Amino acid sequence: MIRRFSESATPLTVTLLPTIRGVTGMTATRNLSSASVATAGPSPGRGRPGWANAATLRNGLFSGVIGLAVLVLMAAVWEGYKALGQATGDRLLGIPFPVATDDLSMPNVGTILGALVEPARRGDPASLGVYLLGEASVTLREAAYGLVAGSLLGLLLAVVFLHLAPVSRGLMPWLVASQTVPLVAIAPMIVIWGGKAGLPPWMAVTGIAAYLAFFPVTINSLRGLKSPPQVQTEFMRSVGASRGQLLFWLRLPAALPYVFAGLRLAATASVVGAIVGELSAGTGRGIGRSILTFAYYYSNGPEKLYAAVLVAAVTGILFVQVLNLIERFALRNRQTR
Amino acid sequence: MPESGIISVHGVTKEFNSATDRSVTALTDIDLTIAEGEFVSLLGPSGCGKSTLLRILADLTPPTAGTVQVNGKTPAAARRDRDYGMVFQQAGLFEWRSVRRNVELPLQVAGVAKEERRNKASAMLDLVRLEDFASHFPWQLSGGMQQRVAIARALSADPKILFMDEPLGALDEMNREHLQAELLRIWSDTRTTVVFVTHSISEAVFLSSRIVVMSARPGRIAANIDVDLPYPRTAATRTTPEFFEKVTQVRTVLHGMLAAGETS
Numbered sequence: 107m108i109r110r111f112s113e114s115a116t117p118l119t120v121t122l123l124p125t126i127r128g129v130t131g132m133t134a135t136r137n138l139s140s141a142s143v144a145t146a147g148p149s150p151g152r153g154r155p156g157w158a159n160a161a162t163l164r165n166g167l168f169s170g171v172i173g174l175a176v177l178v179l180m181a182a183v184w185e186g187y188k189a190l191g192q193a194t195g196d197r198l199l200g201i202p203f204p205v206a207t208d209d210l211s212m213p214n215v216g217t218i219l220g221a222l223v224e225p226a227r228r229g230d231p232a233s234l235g236v237y238l239l240g241e242a243s244v245t246l247r248e249a250a251y252g253l254v255a256g257s258l259l260g261l262l263l264a265v266v267f268l269h270l271a272p273v274s275r276g277l278m279p280w281l282v283a284s285q286t287v288p289l290v291a292i293a294p295m296i297v298i299w300g301g302k303a304g305l306p307p308w309m310a311v312t313g314i315a316a317y318l319a320f321f322p323v324t325i326n327s328l329r330g331l332k333s334p335p336q337v338q339t340e341f342m343r344s345v346g347a348s349r350g351q352l353l354f355w356l357r358l359p360a361a362l363p364y365v366f367a368g369l370r371l372a373a374t375a376s377v378v379g380a381i382v383g384e385l386s387a388g389t390g391r392g393i394g395r396s397i398l399t400f401a402y403y404y405s406n407g408p409e410k411l412y413a414a415v416l417v418a419a420v421t422g423i424l425f426v427q428v429l430n431l432i433e434r435f436a437l438r439n440r441q442t443r
Numbered sequence: 444m445p446e447s448g449i450i451s452v453h454g455v456t457k458e459f460n461s462a463t464d465r466s467v468t469a470l471t472d473i474d475l476t477i478a479e480g481e482f483v484s485l486l487g488p489s490g491c492g493k494s495t496l497l498r499i500l501a502d503l504t505p506p507t508a509g510t511v512q513v514n515g516k517t518p519a520a521a522r523r524d525r526d527y528g529m530v531f532q533q534a535g536l537f538e539w540r541s542v543r544r545n546v547e548l549p550l551q552v553a554g555v556a557k558e559e560r561r562n563k564a565s566a567m568l569d570l571v572r573l574e575d576f577a578s579h580f581p582w583q584l585s586g587g588m589q590q591r592v593a594i595a596r597a598l599s600a601d602p603k604i605l606f607m608d609e610p611l612g613a614l615d616e617m618n619r620e621h622l623q624a625e626l627l628r629i630w631s632d633t634r635t636t637v638v639f640v641t642h643s644i645s646e647a648v649f650l651s652s653r654i655v656v657m658s659a660r661p662g663r664i665a666a667n668i669d670v671d672l673p674y675p676r677t678a679a680t681r682t683t684p685e686f687f688e689k690v691t692q693v694r695t696v697l698h699g700m701l702a703a704g705e706t707s
């Protein structure tokens with residue numbers, strides 16, 4: 107139960123925070139040492155594989171309920187804070203509130219949700235929600251392509267590093283550096299180069315998503331490739347296995363849970379990358395563009411910006427959930443880790 | 444002991460971390476010949492170099508000096524030709540593969556076609572009496588069952604030699620004695636040559652046709668003891684006076700060796 111809870115809660119926090127931070131553009135640099143290395147070590151004591159049985163269904167329902175509860179709780183805190191501010195004039199015991207609670211700074215949750223069903227533009231029959239979902243799907247596609255490309259690159263790098271330790275030692279500091287350079291600096295460069303090369307803007311955005319996605323996959327995959335115990339590597343040696351057989355039949359399958367841990371981080375990173383990339387790309391579509399537009403016209407309808415951020419967060423969660431499903435399927439025969 | 448054994452070791456010495464201040468001489472001047480069909484146990488106190496000797500035979504670590512022949516070849520060639528199978532103290536099964544696919548692994552490495560692999564794996568699982576667990580996964584089996592799968596896996600490519608490094612060391616007494624009997628049955632069914640590392644005197648006596656007693660620091664061969672108890676040996680064998688006599692003889696050699704080591 108505890109495991110399920112953390113599984114459903116992680117995407118929420120992980121997705122929301124970077125999304126909002128990435129959007130404000132203030133801290134697109136992420137804390138690498140803590141964020142990029144997830145451990146996938148075995149946790150003993152759990153039995154059957156969890157794929158499509160009654161217990162799984164119950165657990166899934168439970169995590170859904172928890173996820174909704176978090177959403178409701180956040181809305182309640184938002185409304186409570188706002189109501190308190192309104193009642194006290196944004197001052198409590200002489201201390202001013204850090205964020206003003208007027209409708210411009212903090213629109214009502216009801217207003218935000220209401221904005222989703224109202225028309226996106228005057229005279230446009232489509233609602234803002236449908237419009238935002240359309241934009242979000244563009245972003246998701248860019249993020250998904252970026253995730254696939256970045257992960258393949260990341261996995262390839264891990265395999266190269268495994269076999270060529272000196273290359274790994276020489277290259278690793280540069281990889282770390284590549285991830286600590288602020289994304290807001292890199293993104294426009296990639297967009298400009300892409301434009302000069304005559305590529306459509308979405309390709310540059312995908313490139314930026316891939317740029318953020320490869321690193322956690324490399325780090326985690328490398329750890330996974332090194333995870334088989336000595337008995338297993340020596341057994342492969344004892345049956346005269348070639349390097350390729352050792353890689354494909356032992357190291358890669360053993361690395362799979364680690365690769366997925368990396369992919370999960372990469373998935374959130376690629377969504378952030380895609381959104382920030384859209385901010386830098388002058389033209390094109392996507393939820394990032396919408397956020398920028400609504401931020402620009404903030405005073406005309408603050409609730410629209412929050413609605414867009416909400417949709418961005420929800421799509422991020424969906425993205426990671428899809429990945430979770432794939433992971434469950436791929437690891438269905440393993441002892442639950 | 445015929446000079447042309449299936450395994451022959453001449454003047455083998457093994458030093459770890461040579462030329463450093465942490466250098467350890469694990470083996471000195473080992474001579475050993477093992478004939479085809481023998482069941483030889485390497486017995487001795489902890490740290491006397493039993494595993495090291497076995498690992499040299501299996502080409503998992505190179506000797507510092509001396510020559511080794513396995514099935515008439517260098518250990519490296521024997522390893523590549525899958526002339527031997529290896530069982531370790533931990534089963535070390537691949538947890539993402541079913542029991543059957545674990546057993547198929549050596550055949551897969553050898554490039555054997557799928558159909559033949561399946562048949563062979565089934566036969567091996569019959570041999571270790573796990574035919575009903577073919578589609579289970581390793582983590583669904585008990586420790587003893589996992590070790591039996593490891594034995595089936597080691598035998599699946601029909602090796603002429605079986606190397607075992609304390610394969611039953613992690614098991615409880617009951618399981619252990621049961622698997623010892625199974626192992627003898629498998630040995631007589633397959634006619635493989637077995638080199639078996641253990642530090643249990645009764646295990647060595649029950650299983651082996653010959654016990655090679657090793658002494659520590661530096662690791663060398665202290666005695667060769669033939670175990671002339673007739674096969675097939677069963678649970679009843681353990682209660683015979685001859686069995687006790689042999690155990691006592693081996694124990695005396697071991698203790699005499701330890702005492703000599705302490706005074707010198």
Ligand SMILES: Nc1ncnc2c1ncn2[C@@H]1O[C@H](COP(=O)(O)OP(=O)(O)OP(=O)(O)O)[C@@H](O)[C@H]1O
Nearest residue numbers: 459460467469488489490491492493494495496642
């Ligand atoms: N990889 C290694 N590096 C350095 N020293 C080693 C290494 N492997 C073994 N040794 C040393 O070689 C000696 C013999 O070790 P070995 O593992 O062969 O003993 P053993 O007889 O198998 O003992 P046990 O019964 O405890 O398994 C020991 O002193 C050990 O410290």
Ligand SMILES: [Mg+2]
Nearest residue numbers: 493494495608
């Ligand atoms: Mg040992």
